[in-house]
Amino acid sequence: MAVLRRRGRAHSVFSHEFVIHNRADIAAALVLIVLGGLMFEVTAKTSFMFISPQHNVTSTTPDGDVVYYVYGTSDCATISFYIFITIILHAVVQEYTLDKVNKRLHLSKVKHNKVNESGQLLLFHLGTSAWGIYLAVTEGYLSAPSSLWEDYPHTHLTFQMKFFYLCQLSYWLHMIPELYFQRVRKEEVPRQLLYIGLYLAHIAGAYLLNLTRAGLVMAVLQSVAELVFHMARLQYFTNSDRQAL
Known part of the structure; x- marks a missing residue:
């Protein structure tokens, strides 16, 4: 069953237009293949590797x-699986x-893209x-700020913390093919790649250098600022009578 409604003329299966217009359905098919693998003992272990975070260790307390x-x-x-999930949600x-x-x-086309x-x-x-x-509160980083740097390196992550970073990496990596799917203008591509690259450097750097606690706080602060910015930007482009925000 198609994920999205399809309108307009049909395109050749091997054409760029077909891939662009049916990217969500293609991604959904790949996701269903992985999920279907859970039903069989031979493939269940491989499918589980795509769906759930791996490299767990048991610590005795x-x-x-x-x-x-x-x-x-x-x-x-795991990241590749959630890239497909993100492509579906994006579409x-x-x-x-x-x-x-x-x-x-x-x-206009410019405002449409913005x-x-x-x-x-x-x-x-x-x-x-x-x-x-939510993670900063439940992990105790707000009640004990010193835990952000004490006992470094922070090699062990809870399930929620690891899943947060995997989802962040999946989102920003999926933004690279979206430049093609969204037909971003050539003059806009360098700016977009720089934007995506800075986020990937921050998230991947914090994850690989065991700076996940400080990286989480920095990501939240940046996201709050970006949230306000994009709210104002949407208000500016969609309502010319009220641009005070």
């Missing part, structure tokens, strides 16, 4: 055994929300801010 995670090569498989938000807003407002960009990033940074604040 006075309260019992606790499972933590470290980074490793199997993270590449759903685009078709069912942003395209309808653009159609209703009759925006609204698409800010709309996607607004939702992402909203989710990052909420999730990051």
Whole structure:
């Protein structure tokens, strides 16, 4: 079953147009193949490697055994799976929300692209801010700020912390093929690649250098700032009568 509604003439299977218009369905098919692998004993272990964070270690504490995670090569498989998930979500938000807003407002092509960009990033940074604040509270970083740097390196991660970083990496890596899917103008590509590269450097650097605690706080602060910026930007481009924000 198709993930998104399809309108307009059919395109050749091997054409660029076919890939662009059906990217969500292609990604959904790959996700279903991985999920279907869980049904069979022979492939279940491989499929589980794509779906759930790997490289877990058990640590013995006075309260019992606790499972933590470290980074490793199997993270590449997990990240690739969630890249496809993110492509699907990106396409759903685009078709069912942003395209309808653009159609209703009759925006110019430049404003259309800006609204698409800010709309996607607004939702992402909203989710990052909420999730990051929740982690900072539950992990005790706000009640004990010294834990951000004490006992470095912080090699062991909880499930939530590792999953947060894997999802962050998946999102920013998926933004690279989205430059092609969204038909971003050539003159805009360098700016977009720099933007994506800076985020990847921050997230991957914090993850690989065991600076995940400080990286989490920095990511939240940046996302809150970006959230306000993209809210103001959407207001500016979609409502010319009220541009005070």
